[in-house]
Amino acid sequence: xxxxxxxxxxxxxxxxxxxxxxxxxxxxxxxxxxxxxxxxxxxxxxxxxxxxxxxxxxxxxxxxxxxxxxxxxxxxxxxxxxxxxxxxxxxxxxxxxxxxxxxxxx
Ligand SMILES: [Ca+2]
Ligand SMILES: [Ca+2]
Numbered sequence: 001x002x003x004x005x006x007x008x009x010x011x012x013x014x015x016x017x018x019x020x021x022x023x024x025x026x027x028x029x030x031x032x033x034x035x036x037x038x039x040x041x042x043x044x045x046x047x048x049x050x051x052x053x054x055x056x057x058x059x060x061x062x063x064x065x066x067x068x069x070x071x072x073x074x075x076x077x078x079x080x081x082x083x084x085x086x087x088x089x090x091x092x093x094x095x096x097x098x099x100x101x102x103x104x105x106x
Pocket of ligand 1: 038039043046
């Protein structure tokens, strides 16, 4: 009888969410995730592209800390694209942001 009650009790008590093994590193409010960009600034971690929920301008965010590393106020998510590629062959990615003009940065 006791084992039956214990079994029913376990069925009615779902495992806590923390049992999933995922731990939140950071959160960024007011921004929408756009894409992974790669490591474009030479530190150890990748950058992520986010778009402002207020005006749609895009920004690079440090993948480890969630800190905004670089903003592009003139480039909006709905009318521009960002690509990271090694344009000069030095093994480090440059960022190419395109809208009506192209901006390449290191
Ligand atoms: Ca980086
Ligand atoms: Ca390069």
